[in-house]
Amino acid sequence: MTDHQDHRDPDHHAEPPLVEALGITKRYGPTTALRDGRLTVVRGQSHALVGRNGAGKSTLVEILTGLQAPDAGTVHFDGVPAPAPADRDAWRAKVACVYQKPTVVPGLTVAENLFVNRQPTRRGGLIDWRRLRAEAAVLLDTWDVRVDPDARTAELKVEDRQMVEIARALSFGARFIILDEPTAQLDNREIERLFTRMRSLQESGVTFLFISHHLQEVYEVCRTVTVLRDARWITTAPVAELPRPALVEAMAGEAAAHQAHRTRNPVPDEAPVLLDVQALSGEAYEGVDLAVRAGEVVGLAGSSGSGKIQLAETLAGLHRPRSGTAQLAGRDLPFGDVRATLAAGVGWVPRDRHDQGLVPDMSIGDNATLSVLDRLGTRTAPDRLGGSRGGKRSLLARLGFVAPERRRAVAAELVDRLDIHTEGPHQAVSDLSGGNAQKVVMARALASDPRLLILINPTAGVDVKSKESLLARVDTARDDGTAVLVVSDELDDLRRCDRVLVLFHGRVVAAHPAGWHDHELIAAIEGVAR
Structure with missing residues (x-):
C-alpha cells in the first residue's frame, strides 16, 4: 500500500460531498496533533475513520464538530464553509458526535434528554410536560428508536442510550453523525442490532462517520475507509478494494509491517510463578x-474497549471482580483495597498521572515516598531501597511518625535512581515536565520493592528521552526478578515484553512471544486475526 492514495467514487463530482475537510493542520504548542488531515464523506454512506492511538482521529473529530478551529485547512458541509466556531446552533444543525462515554444525563428521562434546554413551555414559562412527552414520542417514532419516552436514561441499555443521542442530534437537523467507538461496550448481538439500525437510518438520509478499533466491523458496515497515521492522512479507499492486510499495513506503516523485534533471553522454566490469575471475570x-513468572515481563494489548485496563486495575486493587481468583506469591490478592494490595507486594503506575498518580501540592520527595511511609519511622537503613519485600513496619511508623532525614535519604536515592531532573526532592512536583513527573510516579511504584509491578500506559505524554529512561526501569525490574505487567497502547512499550497477550471484547484471544511483527500484533488488536 502506497501512502497518499485516494480512491474516489465514480459519482464523486456529481454533487458536493456532504462533508469535506482538506489540508487540516492543528498544533498544540510544539506538538502537531494533525497535519494535512483530510476527509471526504459522500451523502448516505457509512465512512470509516481508522488509525492507531495518536494518529489524529480525535483532533479531526474536534475540528469536524466545531470544538476546535484548525490552524490551517478548510471544512465544508454541502459545499458551504463550516459555521463560525462560536455558532453552536449552526454546528448542531450540521453534525453531532456520539461518544463512547454517553453524554445523556442519566437522572433525566428519555424525553427530558431529547429536549434538554429547549423544552416546550406554557404561558408563564412553565414546562409543558404533556407536550414534551408527545414530541419525544413523535421524534423516537420518526427514527424508529424503540424506547419509552418516560424511561430513566440511566436504566437504558448502552445501545438504547446511543440511539437516544442519535435521535437528539437528528432533532436539531443534523444528518451527519459521528460514532466514536460505538461498539466498545456492546456484545455481539447488540453490535448487530446497532448495525441494522445504522443501515435503516442511512436509507432515511443519515450519513455516518464510523470510528472503530475493530477492523472487521469496518468491512461489515462501511463502504469507504480513511486511514490516519502519525497525525497525517494516509489513504482513502473503497472498503471492497482494500484487503485486510493492506489496511493493517496502512495503519502500521510499510517499514513497521515488516519489522521483526529482537528476541530476548527467555525466562527460565524453573522461575517461579509469582502472579497466578484463574478464570477472572469483571464488568469489562x-x-x-x-x-x-519471576523476572518475566508480560504485556496486555487491546483496544479501548478490550478490558485490559480494567483487568490491570483489578489486580492493582481498584476494583473487585465478579468471579475468579488471583494470587501473588501463593497468597490471594486483596481485591478492592489499594492499600492492602500495596502491602501484599504490588507496585502500580496508574493510567493517568494527573488524576491518579500525583499529589500536585506536595513535593517530589513526598510523592515518591508515599508508598513506603510505613517503613520510614526508623533511622536504620534497609538492605535495599524501601526495605525488604513485605518488610515489617517500624514502631515509629506504626505510631504515625516518619523520620524526616530517612524520608529525605530515600527520596534522594529515588531521584538519582530514576534520573529525575530536579532542583532536589523538596521541589514541587507540579513544576516538573511530563517526563520527569512520570518518573516520580514510577519511583513511587518501585520504592516498595514490589514482587509485581503493574504499569498502565507508562510512557504516555513523555518525551523520547524520558520514555527510554522509563522503559529501562522495566528491564531493571525484570533483572531483579520482579514480575512485570505492562498495559499499553504504545507498541514501543510492549517491545520489552517476553510475551504480549491481546484482549478483544474482554477475552484473551492471542498470545505473541517476543519477536512479533507490528502488523501481526495490530491485526490481533483490531480483531482481524481472531
Whole structure:
C-alpha cells in the first residue's frame, strides 16, 4: 500500500460531498496533533475513520464538530464553509458526535434528554410536560428508536442510550453523525442490532462517520475507509478494494509491517510463578487466565474497549471482580483495597498521572515516598531501597511518625535512581515536565520493592528521552526478578515484553512471544486475526 492514495467514487463530482475537510493542520504548542488531515464523506454512506492511538482521529473529530478551529485547512458541509466556531446552533444543525462515554444525563428521562434546554413551555414559562412527552414520542417514532419516552436514561441499555443521542442530534437537523467507538461496550448481538439500525437510518438520509478499533466491523458496515497515521492522512479507499492486510499495513506503516523485534533471553522454566490469575471475570473482561513468572515481563494489548485496563486495575486493587481468583506469591490478592494490595507486594503506575498518580501540592520527595511511609519511622537503613519485600513496619511508623532525614535519604536515592531532573526532592512536583513527573510516579511504584509491578500506559505524554529512561526501569525490574505487567497502547512499550497477550471484547484471544511483527500484533488488536 502506497501512502497518499485516494480512491474516489465514480459519482464523486456529481454533487458536493456532504462533508469535506482538506489540508487540516492543528498544533498544540510544539506538538502537531494533525497535519494535512483530510476527509471526504459522500451523502448516505457509512465512512470509516481508522488509525492507531495518536494518529489524529480525535483532533479531526474536534475540528469536524466545531470544538476546535484548525490552524490551517478548510471544512465544508454541502459545499458551504463550516459555521463560525462560536455558532453552536449552526454546528448542531450540521453534525453531532456520539461518544463512547454517553453524554445523556442519566437522572433525566428519555424525553427530558431529547429536549434538554429547549423544552416546550406554557404561558408563564412553565414546562409543558404533556407536550414534551408527545414530541419525544413523535421524534423516537420518526427514527424508529424503540424506547419509552418516560424511561430513566440511566436504566437504558448502552445501545438504547446511543440511539437516544442519535435521535437528539437528528432533532436539531443534523444528518451527519459521528460514532466514536460505538461498539466498545456492546456484545455481539447488540453490535448487530446497532448495525441494522445504522443501515435503516442511512436509507432515511443519515450519513455516518464510523470510528472503530475493530477492523472487521469496518468491512461489515462501511463502504469507504480513511486511514490516519502519525497525525497525517494516509489513504482513502473503497472498503471492497482494500484487503485486510493492506489496511493493517496502512495503519502500521510499510517499514513497521515488516519489522521483526529482537528476541530476548527467555525466562527460565524453573522461575517461579509469582502472579497466578484463574478464570477472572469483571464488568469489562471475562474468564481471564494469566501467569507471570519471576523476572518475566508480560504485556496486555487491546483496544479501548478490550478490558485490559480494567483487568490491570483489578489486580492493582481498584476494583473487585465478579468471579475468579488471583494470587501473588501463593497468597490471594486483596481485591478492592489499594492499600492492602500495596502491602501484599504490588507496585502500580496508574493510567493517568494527573488524576491518579500525583499529589500536585506536595513535593517530589513526598510523592515518591508515599508508598513506603510505613517503613520510614526508623533511622536504620534497609538492605535495599524501601526495605525488604513485605518488610515489617517500624514502631515509629506504626505510631504515625516518619523520620524526616530517612524520608529525605530515600527520596534522594529515588531521584538519582530514576534520573529525575530536579532542583532536589523538596521541589514541587507540579513544576516538573511530563517526563520527569512520570518518573516520580514510577519511583513511587518501585520504592516498595514490589514482587509485581503493574504499569498502565507508562510512557504516555513523555518525551523520547524520558520514555527510554522509563522503559529501562522495566528491564531493571525484570533483572531483579520482579514480575512485570505492562498495559499499553504504545507498541514501543510492549517491545520489552517476553510475551504480549491481546484482549478483544474482554477475552484473551492471542498470545505473541517476543519477536512479533507490528502488523501481526495490530491485526490481533483490531480483531482481524481472531
